[in-house]
Amino acid sequence: MVEKVFRISSLQELQEFAKRLSECLRGNELILLKGNLAAGKTTFTRFLVSAIDSDAGEEVNSPTFSVINEYETSRYPVFHVDLYRVKKFDLTDIIGNGLVIVEWPDESLFEIEDVPVVGIEFEITGENERILRLKVKKGGYVLECFE
Numbered sequence: 001m002v003e004k005v006f007r008i009s010s011l012q013e014l015q016e017f018a019k020r021l022s023e024c025l026r027g028n029e030l031i032l033l034k035g036n037l038a039a040g041k042t043t044f045t046r047f048l049v050s051a052i053d054s055d056a057g058e059e060v061n062s063p064t065f066s067v068i069n070e071y072e073t074s075r076y077p078v079f080h081v082d083l084y085r086v087k088k089f090d091l092t093d094i095i096g097n098g099l100v101i102v103e104w105p106d107e108s109l110f111e112i113e114d115v116p117v118v119g120i121e122f123e124i125t126g127e128n129e130r131i132l133r134l135k136v137k138k139g140g141y142v143l144e145c146f147e
Contacts, residue, residue, distance in 0.1 A: 002143055006132040007125075014040060017132065018047035021118075024145035025052070027076030028096055030115050032105040035122030040130055041103045044120070048101070049078055068094075110137070118142055 008014050031048075033041040046060040053073035060071065060080065067086055071078040077098030083089055084104040094100055096115050110117060116139025123131040136142050 002136050002140070004134045004143060004146055006134065006146075008128075008130045008132055009126075010128050011043070014044060014130070015047045015051075018044055019051040020145055021142070022048055022051035024142045025099060026116075026141075027099050028115050029099055029139060029142070030091075030095060030109065030112060030117045031099065031101045032109055032117065032119045033101065033103045033122070034105065034119065036124060039122035039124050041122060044122070045080055045101050045103070049073065049080075052076075052078065052099075110135075113138075116142065 006017060008017060033044065035041055042060070049060050049071055052075055053071075060069070067082060067089065069080045071080065079094045079098055079100045080103075081089065081091065081100065082103045083106065088106075091100065091102070091109070095112065102109060105119075110119060117137040118139055119133075119135040119137075121133040121135075123133070125131055134143070134146070
């Protein structure tokens with residue numbers, strides 16, 4: 001697994017990071033978002049889905065209570081999953097059938113072999129400042145977008 005670190009100092013920079021990432025994605029990736037409450041995971045997801053399809057981005061909200069939200073985009077389906085309140089959740093029906101974004105992922109999801117896995121860890125360093133640790137497995141093409 002390869003790791004890259006980014007310093008984000010504003011919401012605009014987070015949006016630009018999400019846009020850049022969206023340009024690399026093929027639509028079959030598993031994106032795992034880790035970080036404390038209010039670290040920006042759902043905001044990042046909204047920016048990412050908006051970059052994929054601006055109309056779909058307006059629909060993005062936290063799936064904390066519904067567990068999963070699906071967004072139809074012009075490129076591919078996006079599944080947004082929040083496992084904060086859930087111990088076990090079977091993702092096998094959706095992995096590989098669109099972009100899957102998981103907040104509060106179980107560590108075992110990093111071990112999935114069938115699809116590219118992109119992990120993003122959010123560390124709060126200020127009101128709008130974050131350090132993002134991007135880890136990629138089986139998706140080296142994702143890192144190439146940030147070179």
